[in-house]
Amino acid sequence: MTNEATESRTTLALWTLLFGNFIIGTGVLLPAGLLNQLSAELNIDVATAGLLMLAGGVVVGVGAPILATLTTRVDRRLLLVLAMALYAVGHLASAFTNAFWPLLIIRVLMISAAGIFSPQAAATVSLLLPVERRASAISFIFIGWSVASVAGIPLGSYLGAALGWRSVFMIMAALSILSGLAVWFTVRPGLYGKPLDMASWKTVFSSPALLCVLLVTLLSMSGQFTVFGYLAPILKQVTAATPTQISLAFFVAGLSGVIGNTIGSNMVRYVAVDRVIGMALLSLCAGFLVFGLMFGNYWGSIIGLALWGFGTFSSNSLQQSRLVGLAPALASATVALNTSAVYLGQAIGAGAGGALIKGGATVTSAWVALTFLVLSLAASLFATRLKV
Numbered sequence: 001m002t003n004e005a006t007e008s009r010t011t012l013a014l015w016t017l018l019f020g021n022f023i024i025g026t027g028v029l030l031p032a033g034l035l036n037q038l039s040a041e042l043n044i045d046v047a048t049a050g051l052l053m054l055a056g057g058v059v060v061g062v063g064a065p066i067l068a069t070l071t072t073r074v075d076r077r078l079l080l081v082l083a084m085a086l087y088a089v090g091h092l093a094s095a096f097t098n099a100f101w102p103l104l105i106i107r108v109l110m111i112s113a114a115g116i117f118s119p120q121a122a123a124t125v126s127l128l129l130p131v132e133r134r135a136s137a138i139s140f141i142f143i144g145w146s147v148a149s150v151a152g153i154p155l156g157s158y159l160g161a162a163l164g165w166r167s168v169f170m171i172m173a174a175l176s177i178l179s180g181l182a183v184w185f186t187v188r189p190g191l192y193g194k195p196l197d198m199a200s201w202k203t204v205f206s207s208p209a210l211l212c213v214l215l216v217t218l219l220s221m222s223g224q225f226t227v228f229g230y231l232a233p234i235l236k237q238v239t240a241a242t243p244t245q246i247s248l249a250f251f252v253a254g255l256s257g258v259i260g261n262t263i264g265s266n267m268v269r270y271v272a273v274d275r276v277i278g279m280a281l282l283s284l285c286a287g288f289l290v291f292g293l294m295f296g297n298y299w300g301s302i303i304g305l306a307l308w309g310f311g312t313f314s315s316n317s318l319q320q321s322r323l324v325g326l327a328p329a330l331a332s333a334t335v336a337l338n339t340s341a342v343y344l345g346q347a348i349g350a351g352a353g354g355a356l357i358k359g360g361a362t363v364t365s366a367w368v369a370l371t372f373l374v375l376s377l378a379a380s381l382f383a384t385r386l387k388v
Contacts, residue, residue, distance in 0.1 A: 009188065016182045016183055016187065019179055020121060021121060022152060025145035026148040027172055030153065031052040031229075032153065036236060038100075038165055046233040053225065055104055055107065055108050056343070058343070059111060059112060062340070068333065073192060077184065080121065081183050083113040083116040084176050084180030087113040091176060093110075095167075095169035115340075121141055122138050122141070135324070136268055136269055138321045142261065149253055154248070154250040155247075156168050157246055157247045203327075204334060209326060210326060210327060212379055213338075214323075217342055221341065221345025221348075223349065223370065224312055226352045230365070231250070234357070235249055237361040249301065253306070259310065260309065260310040274380065277380055278381065279311070284308055286307045349369075349372070
């Protein structure tokens with residue numbers, strides 16, 4: 001195969017992995033957009049419905065490093081396709097579930113696919129490209145998560161109100177199959193991760209710099225999901241937002257996320273990745289500050305969401321690049337641990353947000369989220385001073 005043909009196939013594979021992350025991101029975040037419909041049809045309160053995010057976050061958060069260790073000898077293409085197959089089966093089974101607790105069990109099993117696909121997609125990029133191109137490429141494929149927010153979640157929320165949440169899950173199953181097929185035909189076979197042994201994990205857990213970077217992810221995601229996980233009921237309760245207005249809110253957050261991630265993935269070519277992450281975290285803090293100060297005002301909330309969205313997904317995707325850049329040989333381990341931090345942060349935020357909304361939505365959720373984000377920014381600044 002000529003260099004031009006190889007480059008063309010690699011580019012197509014990157015787009016395929018971006019699409020896969022779009023499907024994964026939509027599935028992970030979808031309960032937030034469907035929370036009002038799920039709680040109404042299954043006759044549960046929104047805090048209980050929030051367990052769909054909390055339980056899944058805990059399972060993937062704990063399981064991602066284990067899955068990374070167990071699957072290093074599996075061909076990346078096959079592994080990514082199997083993850084999408086599990087996602088398809090899980091969403092289809094969810095569509096035919098009539099009670100909350102079986103739905104929760106299916107969710108816990110299905111969401112493990114997300115713990116495989118996203119980190120292994122990043123690891124696959126590191127196998128396809130030279131070191132100097134990895135950071136921007138990893139950021140590129142994680143634009144899929146931003147697109148999930150700008151298109152997948154708002155559309156899912158709207159279709160959930162119009163057609164019912166079961167139809168949304170069926171559509172997700174079909175799209176998961178499509179993504180799996182795309183991976184099979186675009187990602188070349190024969191890509192294997194470096195086997196992870198106890199020495200690799202020991203090196204990671206003995207590095208203050210790597211641990212501090214992982215703490216940034218944990219705190220950032222905890223803050224975001226304190227509000228994001230319950231954004232639909234918050235807007236409905238305190239601003240009397242309609243389903244269309246709620247979908248618009250998710251769209252604004254997602255659109256600014258796409259813009260932020262696109263800018264971030266290009267900025268890392270010229271600016272140190274830790275500085276770009278710092279800018280993103282500042283935008284997150286500003287967004288939650290505005291959201292809190294304008295709490296109860298729909299259009300004020302929209303402004304806060306725009307600032308928040310601008311930083312949210314860029315900071316998350318660039319964290320992957322930051323870890324790969326700090327320790328390329330440990331990429332499979334650190335990316336898996338970053339996925340753990342993402343989902344454990346999701347679980348912490350979902351738990352905190354659920355506890356805060358039990359008695360009704362209040363501005364306290366915004367201030368708790370902001371506290372998490374300020375701590376995340378402080379941890380990021382400190383991590384910059386440390387060396388692996």
